[in-house]
Amino acid sequence: MRTSRRRISSSTVPRGRARVENGQLRISLLGTCTASSGDVPLDLGGPRQRAVLVVLVLARGEVVPVERITEAVWGDHAPADPAGALQAYVSHLRRRLQPGSAARTRSAVIVSEGRGYAVRLPPDAVDVWRFERLLDRSGTTDAATTAQILGEALALWRGPPLAEWADEPWAEAEIARLGELRAVARERLLEARLELGEAALLVPDLETMVAEEPLREERWRLLVLALYRAHRQADALTALRRARTTLADELGVDPGPALRELEERVLAQSPDLVVPTQRTRAPVAPPPAEPVLAPDDLLDRNREMRAVRAALDGLAAGEPGLLLIEGPAGIGKTRLLTEARRIAGERSVRVLTARGSQLEKAFGFGAVRQLFEPELAVPERREALLAGAAVSARTVFDLAPGESPDGSFAVLHGLYWLAVNLTADGPLVLAVDDLQWCDSASLRWLAYLVRRLDAVPVLVVATVRTGEQHVDEELLTELSMEPVAAVVRPAALSLEATADLVARRLGGPVSPLFALACHRTTSGNPLLLRQLLRGLEADAVRPDAAHADMVVAVGSRAVSSMVLMRLRRLPAPAPVVARAAAVLGDGASLPAVAALAGLSEAETAAGLAA
Ligand SMILES: Nc1ncnc2c1ncn2[C@@H]1O[C@H](COP(=O)(O)OP(=O)(O)O)[C@@H](O)[C@H]1O
Ligand SMILES: [Mg+2]
Known part of the structure; x- marks a missing residue:
């Protein structure tokens, strides 16, 4: 589904989405706790050592004080030197999580900060994080996309989460929370499928779900609706009665408003019951009218404009991407980038821009600063955007003129989180003109970013001039080889x-x-x-x-x-x-x-x- 949309035309190079990156670290908590680097499973050690990692992962990049970790891991049975014991676990974990790395770079995944530790991982590295992002996104799209997203989210579950720590107080709340989220995901998935007209098929699933948790009214509501839409009105009424009795017997309460309203509509045989109602959970932008493909003065660009629109459509559906516009000088790359920005603007998608220039090539993170500085102008917003895991990006923006920030992993990661934080208000387009002249640090960061975009709604649109030798040829090639990359090559005018x-x-x-x-x-x-x-x-x-x-x-x-x-x-x-x-x-x-x-x-x- 994801790759097909990029098959736009012969010169839009499609690339599979198979994630074969070497060494991509994955941590799975939705089932037995496991970790892998690429395809290689990692041995995380004994239960306490693994618990340290899980506690940090569950904090989602926030620093967890040493005392809280030791309290969680040892409870009342703390060793004589808990901080030292913890440090030993952390150093073992570092070695196991980054087996190939040199000792001094091993602290990239688990960092020590102040009197605590934190993980530094991209959001798609942990299945729980990915699950939550998908669930968030599912509330904002049409039924078909919602069903697809939730299917993907639920497929991440391989068993009861954190089962080996089920009796530990620190894990209890998290286990309950995840269980609730999964229940909601399953209900929303069936609701979406109901909207897609699958009523009859869903009845058995809904019966099972009602039997599993008879006090969840939403399940009864969906079951009644499915029965009614499957032309089983009598069964729908029976189900309503069963719901009433169950709630009265178990909780001594009447059904809530949603179920009562449905009951009235079933009894009245309300016609709007059969018409799948549009979901109203979040405002959904009206589908844009079929656009004029290219403006009047842009000739011979229908194919290219289709690629641009496809990338933006994908973004609207929550799919990240990289669209590279490649070609010789003067062929019309910048013009296409301008069109992409215009369309994004029409759709109220936030666009950040930067432009490589031969003169600024030597300035570290020059292009990155062009992109983000306008967003950081207001102090309160700057604080919010550069908080949490994005903190380590601050050095890039706090520099005096002439100073060069280091391009360490921490900085790249912080900048990555800055972009992630910006997507909190909706998808984001990063439009970069003349990538070949962007400074190397910014190029490296863009490569870092696109490799980790799995569930982050960011589209990078960039132009690259071909036909000349560029300093960062290798980085540019690497970018164009990314699985998410689509390449458009504007043709000569006819x-x-x-x-x-x-x-x-x-x-x-x-x-x-x-x-x-x-x-x-x-x-x-x-x-x-x-x-x-x-x-x-x-x-x-x-x-x-x-x-x-x-x-x-x-x-x-x-x-x-x-x-x-x-x-x-x-x-x-x-x-x-x-x-x-x-x-x-x-x-x-x-x-x-x-x-x-x-x-x-x-x-x-x-x-x-x-
Ligand atoms: N398809 C097109 N039809 C008409 N004019 C075009 C087209 N593409 C580009 N132009 C114009 O040609 C000039 C060069 O385009 P530009 O986008 O700056 O090229 P590049 O960025 O590839 O060097 C600009 O004035 C632009 O408006
Ligand atoms: Mg140009």
């Missing part, structure tokens, strides 16, 4: 689109020879075509056959200068600007030179002045 643009700029009618000359000269590259047309317009050239030769003459200079593009990347702005200006010819506009050079307009202006 002859028809070229003729269309010519007509818009120079007025019609356009001679086919003239259009062909424009197409050949620019190879259908939108940036070059726009520049060419700008020059022709300035000279008031008419698009007729007689002027076709002239196009070749004007354009050839630009085309021959394309060779310059292939020259070695030059670090200083002046040569970069000079090169871009040469490519575009005398009529080049500042934005066009800036786009080609990968600099901001201000940088470009400075470069031109140099």
Whole structure:
């Protein structure tokens, strides 16, 4: 289900979602407590040692004071030196959880902070966390998606959770809480399936669930509804009576309002009972009207726009992703990214943006700061977003100019949690233009992020210029190989689109020879075509056959200068600007030179002045 949506077209490279990362740490508590690294099961040691890990995992990254851990693990039978004994367990656990790592990097999963310990794990690393996130999400989508999400969530359960510590006071509350969440998940799943029209099929399941826990009114409600919709009105009424009797006998109470209301509607044979009612748990955005695929002035981009929309649709359904827009300079990558931002904006999805630039390539986390700093402007919000596991990201934003933050695992992880925290209000789009010029630390973080997006509603949309050697070639390749990555490669404009643009700029009618000359000269590259047309317009050239030769003459200079593009990347702005200006010819506009050079307009202006 997840991969198919990315099969958008032949040039959108689909990638399976099989998670085969080496060493991805997984901890499972929904059943016997186990851990694995990739496919390799990890031995976590004896029950006390495992209890230490479980206590920390259940705290979800919050620091747990030493006293609380020792109290949970030893109760009244504390050893002489509980802190020392605990430290020994922690160091054993570290060794077992990160078997391949060097001793000094082993503290990445269990960190010590102040007088306590905390785990640092991505949210999909622990089945309980994943289960809770899925359950949260299930309340906000349509019935079909809800059913799918809950099916996935319940499949994480392999048995009673924390069973080996069932008698331990510290585990009791958690066991009860998880049991309740599972019960709710099962009820919601059946409710969703009922909305999907499966009434008759669900009756046996609901009977079983009612028998398991006859005091849960929601189960009776669903059973009555299923019976009624399966055209078994008499059975529905009998079930209602059974519910009444059970509640009266066991608790001495009448059914609650939901069940009473249903009873009235069944007795009245209310017509709205048979029509599956839309769920109202959370406001669901109205489905967008089938959109015009591409705006008027964006030619030949229906396929690419479909990929963009598919990625955003996926995000709306809670699916994370990475959409890479790849291609040579001027092909229209930034323009597609702008469209993605526009559509996200129309759907009220939060978009954070950054742009790589040759001049800022050396600044550690420059792109990350561009992304997040606007969100951190208000002090209270900054505090909230950089709390909990995101604390270790603070150093990135607290730096004095010129200082470089370290790119340690803790910082990457903190930034990751910052992104996770931002998704508390809804899905998030990170739009990064010119990824190839982003600083290495930010690239590394993006790679870290997308590898851990399993249940986090974040879509990264990024453009990458191809056809040149980049410093971080390997990181870029790695990103494009991620299982969640989809790649869009905007194609050259067709002859028809070229003729269309010519007509818009120079007025019609356009001679086919003239259009062909424009197409050949620019190879259908939108940036070059726009520049060419700008020059022709300035000279008031008419698009007729007689002027076709002239196009070749004007354009050839630009085309021959394309060779310059292939020259070695030059670090200083002046040569970069000079090169871009040469490519575009005398009529080049500042934005066009800036786009080609990968600099901001201000940088470009400075470069031109140099
Ligand atoms: N499909 C298209 N149809 C018409 N104009 C386009 C199209 N794609 C891009 N452009 C225009 O061409 C120019 C270069 O596009 P841009 O997105 O900046 O290229 P890139 O980011 O790939 O270097 C911009 O003026 C843009 O508006
Ligand atoms: Mg661009």
